[in-house]
Amino acid sequence: MTNTPLRLGIAGLGTVGTGVLQILHRQGDRLAARAGRPIEVVAVSARDRSRKRAVPIDAYAWEDDPVALARRDDIDLFVEVMGGHEGPAKAAVEAALNAGKDVVTANKALLAHHGHALALRAEAQGRVIRFEAAVAGGIPVIKALTEGLAANEIRRVMGVMNGTCNYILTRMESAGLSYAEVFEEARQLGYLEADPRLDVDGIDAGHKLSLLAAIAFGTEVDFGHVALEGIGAVTIEDIRRAADMGYRIKLLGVAQMTGRGLEQRMQPCLVPASSPLGQLEGGTNMVVIEGDSVGQIVLRGPGAGAGPTASAVLADVIDLARGNRVPTFGVPATSLRRVRPAQGAVAAPYYLRLQLIDKPGALAKVARVLGDAGISIDRMRQYGHEDTTAPVLIVTHRTTRAALDEALTALPETGVLAGQPVALRIEQL
Amino acid sequence: MTNTPLRLGIAGLGTVGTGVLQILHRQGDRLAARAGRPIEVVAVSARDRSRKRAVPIDAYAWEDDPVALARRDDIDLFVEVMGGHEGPAKAAVEAALNAGKDVVTANKALLAHHGHALALRAEAQGRVIRFEAAVAGGIPVIKALTEGLAANEIRRVMGVMNGTCNYILTRMESAGLSYAEVFEEARQLGYLEADPRLDVDGIDAGHKLSLLAAIAFGTEVDFGHVALEGIGAVTIEDIRRAADMGYRIKLLGVAQMTGRGLEQRMQPCLVPASSPLGQLEGGTNMVVIEGDSVGQIVLRGPGAGAGPTASAVLADVIDLARGNRVPTFGVPATSLRRVRPAQGAVAAPYYLRLQLIDKPGALAKVARVLGDAGISIDRMRQYGHEDTTAPVLIVTHRTTRAALDEALTALPETGVLAGQPVALRIEQL
Numbered sequence: 001m002t003n004t005p006l007r008l009g010i011a012g013l014g015t016v017g018t019g020v021l022q023i024l025h026r027q028g029d030r031l032a033a034r035a036g037r038p039i040e041v042v043a044v045s046a047r048d049r050s051r052k053r054a055v056p057i058d059a060y061a062w063e064d065d066p067v068a069l070a071r072r073d074d075i076d077l078f079v080e081v082m083g084g085h086e087g088p089a090k091a092a093v094e095a096a097l098n099a100g101k102d103v104v105t106a107n108k109a110l111l112a113h114h115g116h117a118l119a120l121r122a123e124a125q126g127r128v129i130r131f132e133a134a135v136a137g138g139i140p141v142i143k144a145l146t147e148g149l150a151a152n153e154i155r156r157v158m159g160v161m162n163g164t165c166n167y168i169l170t171r172m173e174s175a176g177l178s179y180a181e182v183f184e185e186a187r188q189l190g191y192l193e194a195d196p197r198l199d200v201d202g203i204d205a206g207h208k209l210s211l212l213a214a215i216a217f218g219t220e221v222d223f224g225h226v227a228l229e230g231i232g233a234v235t236i237e238d239i240r241r242a243a244d245m246g247y248r249i250k251l252l253g254v255a256q257m258t259g260r261g262l263e264q265r266m267q268p269c270l271v272p273a274s275s276p277l278g279q280l281e282g283g284t285n286m287v288v289i290e291g292d293s294v295g296q297i298v299l300r301g302p303g304a305g306a307g308p309t310a311s312a313v314l315a316d317v318i319d320l321a322r323g324n325r326v327p328t329f330g331v332p333a334t335s336l337r338r339v340r341p342a343q344g345a346v347a348a349p350y351y352l353r354l355q356l357i358d359k360p361g362a363l364a365k366v367a368r369v370l371g372d373a374g375i376s377i378d379r380m381r382q383y384g385h386e387d388t389t390a391p392v393l394i395v396t397h398r399t400t401r402a403a404l405d406e407a408l409t410a411l412p413e414t415g416v417l418a419g420q421p422v423a424l425r426i427e428q429l
Numbered sequence: 430m431t432n433t434p435l436r437l438g439i440a441g442l443g444t445v446g447t448g449v450l451q452i453l454h455r456q457g458d459r460l461a462a463r464a465g466r467p468i469e470v471v472a473v474s475a476r477d478r479s480r481k482r483a484v485p486i487d488a489y490a491w492e493d494d495p496v497a498l499a500r501r502d503d504i505d506l507f508v509e510v511m512g513g514h515e516g517p518a519k520a521a522v523e524a525a526l527n528a529g530k531d532v533v534t535a536n537k538a539l540l541a542h543h544g545h546a547l548a549l550r551a552e553a554q555g556r557v558i559r560f561e562a563a564v565a566g567g568i569p570v571i572k573a574l575t576e577g578l579a580a581n582e583i584r585r586v587m588g589v590m591n592g593t594c595n596y597i598l599t600r601m602e603s604a605g606l607s608y609a610e611v612f613e614e615a616r617q618l619g620y621l622e623a624d625p626r627l628d629v630d631g632i633d634a635g636h637k638l639s640l641l642a643a644i645a646f647g648t649e650v651d652f653g654h655v656a657l658e659g660i661g662a663v664t665i666e667d668i669r670r671a672a673d674m675g676y677r678i679k680l681l682g683v684a685q686m687t688g689r690g691l692e693q694r695m696q697p698c699l700v701p702a703s704s705p706l707g708q709l710e711g712g713t714n715m716v717v718i719e720g721d722s723v724g725q726i727v728l729r730g731p732g733a734g735a736g737p738t739a740s741a742v743l744a745d746v747i748d749l750a751r752g753n754r755v756p757t758f759g760v761p762a763t764s765l766r767r768v769r770p771a772q773g774a775v776a777a778p779y780y781l782r783l784q785l786i787d788k789p790g791a792l793a794k795v796a797r798v799l800g801d802a803g804i805s806i807d808r809m810r811q812y813g814h815e816d817t818t819a820p821v822l823i824v825t826h827r828t829t830r831a832a833l834d835e836a837l838t839a840l841p842e843t844g845v846l847a848g849q850p851v852a853l854r855i856e857q858l
Binding site: 023034139274297305310312 | 448452456459460462463464465561567568569572573575576577578579580581582647703705708720721722723724725726727728729730731734736737739740741743744746747748751752753754755759760761764
């Protein structure tokens, strides 16, 4: 135990920043015992100094400008919990690194867009950026990947990492409500981001996936090549039909290194209802990591909220106080590989829902189109007629996305479909 | 990246030791990239040099005596994967520490019995002992507790940490077999330790729980006060009745700091069938950690086997190669508290199964005994008669173990019971 404190400057005093101050207030001695030295907040910055907060901030020096905070001589570590991937957050993190400070951030958007450049900058200064709070909230998944499972070649990393989407999907199922209805509920409950597309279009979760992929595969962050598909098109009917077949629908992120490059996708998928991912309810997050030696590790916990996020921020702070300085993405930034992005490289079974016009030979025509595309059928279920059409569910054997797209293009030409076919990937666990 | 290798001496070339060599062989470059320096095996030791192994060992210096290996000047780090809590393993770890080497071990029994003394010895030498592989196999749970969740005051830590017991219990349920039948199956499959009591009496899992508790609560390891109860008395009938009420039976370890001291228990418990613990099948391990800020974190993965265990051993090795030197139990050994052990301090609901003699007023007598002990009934279910007796299931409201024991003592005096009542704790999640 040394008496030299680790001196923090905290930029952003919203939910997370206030949460960090509260823990330091309540658990300061415990944290010092674990860190081996006191952790001390020296200065803070936020948009509005006079706003009422759950903790007093008078004891800390105040800076209006986070960049000025980042440059202060009397801080060792810059904690960025402002958010936003351009503007002040980016400028302040850059300023901190340039001034030779380590950085702890909860900012997934910033790192998804600029993580590689920032990691290089940090490294040039002999500094590191830590970002446990940016991915899956309170779950120590960055640490698990960079340290706990460091002896593994990672095969695949998957995650349900947007609590709001998982809340919407599980609530649709349990209450039998439409997407629009639950979306409105979630909005009123304050579960959605100011720009809800960040949640429901999978952007927020995609940011997180791109960070996990970089660490898992030792590659440059490549958010631009995450195939994003939101949950807006998921219907209560598909949720129910999938359940009939033993599946649940999740907004699932998957990153996988393939012979054709790195595949990253964030999309609604079917997962077995009996699997840990299938059993995940509400706002909880889950990350599944598959390594060559360890097999499958599943981590589950709260993905958001003041306490869990502040817990992750402070775990990074304690690491740095202890002198644990793993490089930003687990290996030196200069050694991260730039790899080819791959799309549709990994074959999978698919769930298809078709609305079939009730006339003789309709099903045979569908089967022929699938067969022509090289897709074989694992299971099929036809439901009772609804007026002049009947829903048909098909679970295919493993097939490529290309073959599926070929079939989806050809299906309408059969003239036996009412409406668009629905196709959802079944992720094998 | 430095070129100075971290030089290992490995004592024990059974499943785990061989697994470590295999990973180093296959992934040496990857490990060096993550560790920032080469990891090199210099010398090994085992009982039998000439035994056929999956990896060649000619390239390494050989020592017949692990103590001699531990003292070699040309190693920096001693890896102990021999097992056994006395004799050569203990002597070799002590020798390594005395010679100023760090130690990585997979030996839960050694640390459960001698962890505090060894941690003090390590600290006096400026060394650390790392033991990720000793608890829950490949799951990075030690790291999660000491580092990832270091900002939390831990409320409770729970785990299913003996895969063999979980295999036996889930197999009894799925195949409808008795304990004795599945025990024999497990023996023939080689799932049991040479001394099977280590598994089925909860000793092995109790070792692990005592280590988790020390880290979670900053206390001296106190295996002697883990209340141990094995799975030998669990019947297929209880498994089925519990399922009827929405529960599954698990050999669950729970450590909790109470107003009366530290409670540590390893016993068959009922957990909600829909909870992550309830859904755990077969040999998989799970640890649940509850912190004041983070809430509940669940970690799941393989608890044994060459790959997962070697993955954990090498994670510790990489940490030390990186210079990440967290104290053995997360805080300095001299600051670990010796706390009072507590038994039965935490109230819980209980599951009771009684075989009631079929005569008027029998149920009323049981209800009166429970009421007199201050135990109130949440749910009760009486089944059809079997000859002249009828099984009755009771789920109580939260009660203390003392009140329950009072009732269990008084119940036979009613004269309406056939056989012993069964009482199992319901752990609330």
